[in-house]
Amino acid sequence: MEDSTIIELYWQKNADAISETANKYGAYCFTIAENILHSVEDSEECVNDTWLHTWNAIPPQKPNVFRMFLAKITRNLSFNRFNARNAEKRGGSEITFVLDELGECVSDGSDVEAAYEAMELEQCICHFVRTLQERDRNVFVRRYFFTEPIPVIAKRYGLTVNNTTVILSRTRKKLKLKLMKEGYL
Amino acid sequence: MNSKDLYAAIGKVDDHILEQSEAAKKKTGWLKWMAMAACLCLAAGAFLWPKDRQVEVKELGSLEEVAASCSGNLLTKRLAASGAKTTSIRLSYTKGGDSSDPATWNALSIAGEYNGQDFTMDCNFDDQAGKNDSAEAYAMAQYGDVEVTIYQEESDWGKRKPFLYRAEFTLDGVSYNLSVHSADPEDIYTYLDLVLGEPENGGNQSGATLTDVLGLGVCRIEMEEISPNQYKWHYYVTVDGKDICVAEQFGYDGPEAWSRDLDGDGVPELICNTTYGDGVNIVIVYRNNNGMIEEGSIRRSWYEEKFGWPHRFEGYPVEQYDPKQGVFTAIYTINGDPVTVEFDDGLEPFEFFPFEHLS
Numbered sequence: 198m199e200d201s202t203i204i205e206l207y208w209q210k211n212a213d214a215i216s217e218t219a220n221k222y223g224a225y226c227f228t229i230a231e232n233i234l235h236s237v238e239d240s241e242e243c244v245n246d247t248w249l250h251t252w253n254a255i256p257p258q259k260p261n262v263f264r265m266f267l268a269k270i271t272r273n274l275s276f277n278r279f280n281a282r283n284a285e286k287r288g289g290s291e292i293t294f295v296l297d298e299l300g301e302c303v304s305d306g307s308d309v310e311a312a313y314e315a316m317e318l319e320q321c322i323c324h325f326v327r328t329l330q331e332r333d334r335n336v337f338v339r340r341y342f343f344t345e346p347i348p349v350i351a352k353r354y355g356l357t358v359n360n361t362t363v364i365l366s367r368t369r370k371k372l373k374l375k376l377m378k379e380g381y382l
Numbered sequence: 383m384n385s386k387d388l389y390a391a392i393g394k395v396d397d398h399i400l401e402q403s404e405a406a407k408k409k410t411g412w413l414k415w416m417a418m419a420a421c422l423c424l425a426a427g428a429f430l431w432p433k434d435r436q437v438e439v440k441e442l443g444s445l446e447e448v449a450a451s452c453s454g455n456l457l458t459k460r461l462a463a464s465g466a467k468t469t470s471i472r473l474s475y476t477k478g479g480d481s482s483d484p485a486t487w488n489a490l491s492i493a494g495e496y497n498g499q500d501f502t503m504d505c506n507f508d509d510q511a512g513k514n515d516s517a518e519a520y521a522m523a524q525y526g527d528v529e530v531t532i533y534q535e536e537s538d539w540g541k542r543k544p545f546l547y548r549a550e551f552t553l554d555g556v557s558y559n560l561s562v563h564s565a566d567p568e569d570i571y572t573y574l575d576l577v578l579g580e581p582e583n584g585g586n587q588s589g590a591t592l593t594d595v596l597g598l599g600v601c602r603i604e605m606e607e608i609s610p611n612q613y614k615w616h617y618y619v620t621v622d623g624k625d626i627c628v629a630e631q632f633g634y635d636g637p638e639a640w641s642r643d644l645d646g647d648g649v650p651e652l653i654c655n656t657t658y659g660d661g662v663n664i665v666i667v668y669r670n671n672n673g674m675i676e677e678g679s680i681r682r683s684w685y686e687e688k689f690g691w692p693h694r695f696e697g698y699p700v701e702q703y704d705p706k707q708g709v710f711t712a713i714y715t716i717n718g719d720p721v722t723v724e725f726d727d728g729l730e731p732f733e734f735f736p737f738e739h740l741s
Binding site for chain 1: 383384385386387388389390391392393394395396397398399400401402403520521522534609610611634657659660661700713715718719720
């Protein structure tokens, strides 16, 4: 079923919308959750929560790219669950590595952190990502949005693992400089 | 702000960018076939090319003969000086031209053996050689201004040499293609070190070398992965038959180290751009102080003396050595504004203490 038809079902508050979404995007959303949570049970629950949030969000929302709309909800829910679950227990999942890598670009306890709203940081990141070259941008979002393992990204774009690692490392350095320039560090 | 805030913020990336990342895939099979078809067309075109562009091939006797004809061909001279044995030297040049005139040269192909390892080196003087997409590269390395792209391909030379390692680079308008069949990726670096000299950035492979470190000769670099994608490089020299570690470096991108004489005493120091696991970038300089190896980092008080940075400033500046300019750079945020400084003051900024290798 076309995305536009599924969205129309949500607007009509037709319960088939959820089953159609689950049929079409269940595996896709599960992969996103699993990359973050590394737990089948938790990932399935997050995916089910994604359908509920989507049901509540449409209407009034009318997403342009339905798949990415679902991806963002799944990612947010999974990350929230990760935070709640992992106060003590860390390790094992890809998100652990991703957060460690991103830790290079920031410094805890910055004096200026309170001065900036989260929304400004989001705009800064969006601008930064737009300025990247296409290949570097794709690798960056697969890693830090979709939380994909580096070998998976390498295979996706026909790169070596070594080359992918280098691209990510250089992009993190650029991001750090951008954050410094913008006063976040 | 911490890494979780950053991760959350990345969640707001534009939908079309996310969608694009899904649409972009590696080159598909039919594209490769298209490329091969294009190559065949070019090959066919070569037969139809006007006669004055046709080439003839001449077998040459020695590398010295090539070097004598083309004094600018640095690599050929270096190969000749290294004692590498050649099994074949084939020069193709414009048909009817003077084979001793480099202006007529089209390509030079050298096959030989060095250090028990077979190699081939192709030089294309038209710089028209088809280059691979660096996106498919196995590794990149920087030798001075020369950027080298290394490819790994499957070889049909049997289990002992399962891969063909091929290095591509351009120097003085000539494109080079150096290749070895091997099971060990370090072998290609041996040849690159031989023909291009000291690597500026040897990739992150173990076995890269620096030719003169701390006045103790050739240094072998060993890589250790200390956490996912983070490495520690150990720099070993051989003294009286014993391997001694004289420096170590942390980072992600490959051993960024350069041998430079910073204090003009004739003994080079080793400059390392180091990135720690918490993202702090600093420069560490190793020196040979009358036989004692010492490591040094830039004093904070020096920043205050030289640039008037606040006394006891917090956090670390982002420090780097720029090998092309031969200067150090540091970036620090003062009152919310990043300030970048460059300096070249020899060893004066550094504070040294004895180096201890913790294996």
